[in-house]
Amino acid sequence: MKKEDCFYIGKIVKKYSFKGEVLAKLDTDQPELYENLDAIFLELRNNLVPFFIERSQLHKSELLRIKFEDVDTESDADAIMKSGLYLPLDLLPKLEGDKFYFHEVIGFTITDKNFGDVGIIKAINDSTAQSLFEIDRNGIEILIPMNDEFIVKVDRDNKTIIVETPEGLIDLYLEE
Template sequence: MTKEECFYLGTIVGKFSFKGEVLLKVDADTPEEYTEMESVYVEFNDNLVPFFIERLSLHKSSLLRIKFEEVDTEDDAEDLFKAKTYLPLSELPQLNEDQFYYHEIIGFTVHDKAFGEVGTITGVNENPAQALFEIDHSGTEVLIPINDDLISTVDKVNREIHVACPEGLIELYVNPS
């Protein structure tokens, strides 16, 4: 399994008990959706290694308390500290039609209500303050906040996102004065 075939689930942030349990900080709005997992991939030296789960429970809202098979001591658990975990893309929870995962929208065309076709999404800038669409407009990068108030429609079939940006936002990038 490669990282390209997976999504980032979270990071192991600590040990929980002397019996090898660890705490996984899940990078998701609903960590409870991951309480039925049977295994995860743990990153070691740029390789993904499968770890099978013996037991798992939700711990303090955004953490999962996990006991992996063959991780039976504090020292074993210590070796996993700060390791990133991944799951196959096929295990992503289904979203509503107007929702999307960032990896899904790469290559979508963005249309603004006033400006028209802005360009193609090349990436997502996951800035802690505000995630941004990174859009290629004829070689110029345009950044638009990913905000429910700005997004009018998400058309997954035609690979388009329609937005209504504040007046002048796109022109700041396209026609700087």
């Protein structure tokens, strides 16, 4: 399984018991979706390795307590500590309307109601307090905050996101 065919759901953050159980911090608004998985991919030395889950349950809101098959001791748990957790993209719940996953809108066109076509989304920057659309407009990078008030419509059929940004925001990037 290749990483680009999967999505990241969290990472193992600490050991839970001396029997190999671990706690994983999930990167999701809906941790309950991942409570009853049969298997998951762990990133070990830059490879995704499938692990089967004996049992798992939510532990203190966003932590998932997991007992993997064949991880039975503290040293087994140490070997997978800090590993990223991944699932195949086809297991992502489908989103409707104006909700979207970051990976699914890469390559979409951004159109502003007042400005017109802005450019193509080349990435999402979520390293700042406010996630940003990184848009390529003929070699010029334009950043638009992913603010619910700015997003008018997500048109999956036409691979377009229609936004209405504050006047002058896009022009800031185009003035020389």
